Amino acid sequence: MKRTAYLYLAGAIVFELFGTTCLKACEGFTIPIFCVGVAVGYLVSLSLMVYALRDLPLGLTYGIWGGVGTIAVAFIGLIGWGEPFTPIMFGGIALIVAGIVLLNQGTEELEAQHAQSSE
Numbered sequence: 027m028k029r030t031a032y033l034y035l036a037g038a039i040v041f042e043l044f045g046t047t048c049l050k051a052c053e054g055f056t057i058p059i060f061c062v063g064v065a066v067g068y069l070v071s072l073s074l075m076v077y078a079l080r081d082l083p084l085g086l087t088y089g090i091w092g093g094v095g096t097i098a099v100a101f102i103g104l105i106g107w108g109e110p111f112t113p114i115m116f117g118g119i120a121l122i123v124a125g126i127v128l129l130n131q132g133t134e135e136l137e138a139q140h141a142q143s144s145e
Contacts, residue, residue, distance in 0.1 A: 031081035034074045035090060041071035042095050047102055089129045093122045 045067020052060035078087050097119050103109035 028081055031078045034078040035082065035087060038071045038074035038078060039091055039094050039098070041067045041074065042091065043067075043098050043102065045071060046095070046099050047106070050103070050107065083133055086129050086133045089126055093126045097122055 045064050048060040048063030048067055051057065052064060055061050075087065075091060100109075100111065100115065100119065104111045
């Protein structure tokens with residue numbers, strides 16, 4: 027089921043964000059609790075992505091996972107660590123969003139063609 031696959035993908039993104047945030051917070055693997063958070067976050071994220079990949083195409087799944095993760099981490103860095111956010115960075119985020127939308131549209135178009143040909 028695609029709906030369940032997207033829920034797995036959403037969970038994978040959340041845990042990837044957790045792992046990446048812990049990666050920043052562990053300060054070069056010097057703070058053990060955050061090091062554990064890195065391992066748990068990425069292990070759970072990749073495990074959930076395996077389930078999402080049962081019903082979603084690889085390119086779309088990875089595009090959404092990486093794109094949404096990149097966008098969210100930029101905002102987490104801004105809010106949590108005061109990292110910069112410039113108009114050029116906003117433009118980059120807009121391009122990521124456009125890429126994800128195009129990947130999704132291309133996938134839906136291909137699935138519609140396959141459904142038509144199998145009728």
